[in-house]
Amino acid sequence: MSASTARRKWRIPGAAAFWRLPPVLFLRGFLKAPAMVGSIVPSSQRLIARVLAPVDWARVRLFVEYGPGVGTFTRPILDRLPADAVLIAIDPNPDFIDYLKREIADPRLCLVRGSAADVEQIIADLGHDAADYIVSGLPFSTLPEGVAARIAAATAAVLRPGGAFLVYQFSAKSLRWLAPAFPRIDRSVELWNVPPGFCFFGWKD
Template sequence: MRENSKMITFLSEYIRHPRTTGAIAPSSKYLARKMADQVHYKKATTIVELGPGTGVFTKEILKRKAPDTTLILIEINETFVKQLQKEFKHIPNFHIIHGSAENMEDYLNELNLTTIDVVISGLPFASMPAIISKNILKKVSHCLDSDGRFITFQYSLVKKSFIQEYFPSIALKKVWGNLPPAYVLSCKKVGV
């Protein structure tokens, strides 16, 4: 019943805000696992999730991260923020920020963080205005540690070369168990 409620909320938010919601349904557990698989949890002290929506990736990250690893969610949609706050309010080393990923550097400064190890993104770069996508990717690249990872997914590879302008090294994995099937992009600034 709870999952059906999340599905209805997600669909209604897509209808209200298609550019920022980007899909008619939350990501599948298969996509969430594949995204979470890309994180090196033993090395990660700070993880940022952009556009967590209803928290599908968040749950998978929380199962795996060390207790002292800080997890920061940045979500622009107020309905999703309220839902996330209700579900995750008692988690230690956990911050939910209602705001734009374009301002992530400001939010990190407020938390006295200068660099981060991992950014996991559920943002719909294909449907967002190019200038906003550029601003977000610049901020992510600037805030990530030199060997940090930017992990995102896309339904097509249309934006791969666009993302590659900021993250030259991209490893791809296809997830068929998602509707629609999706590509997971594990991105680094340098190397493989």
């Protein structure tokens, strides 16, 4: 192998490309707004599988994701989503929205910069009346006062009967904001994650 070939093979990404790498972008998002990002590292495949396990994919027409970040859950959701369904991903961080627009070319994905607390208005503006499932890793315990309760209430209002709010957290305290909006909540824990993830599935009966 020539020296020039070796240099090409081991070339270090330029500054602009480096800052767009998913782990770096995820860390930047955490440092910029730690209250809005639940963990300093993306979720494990085991946690993703556990969170999405309750979904009846055949009945899904509208799936909503709060805080997609660098697409750790977005891609697995799209892998499972029916061809005629839609995924609306809502994130307040423009860096994450811009990254996902560049990296995921899927007509079923609709990216919205905004707050999960405004989910009712967001899906109405996009021509939908209700969601089948909503997934969230937003850290309820560190959100500004009152925001977690608003998100839980808005989510319960916008779900179809039989739908569920799929929540993964890194603190069991988050249940206190979910319980008032969801009388029936299934719970589990995924230990193969850093940190271990608490899963809460709030059902709209």
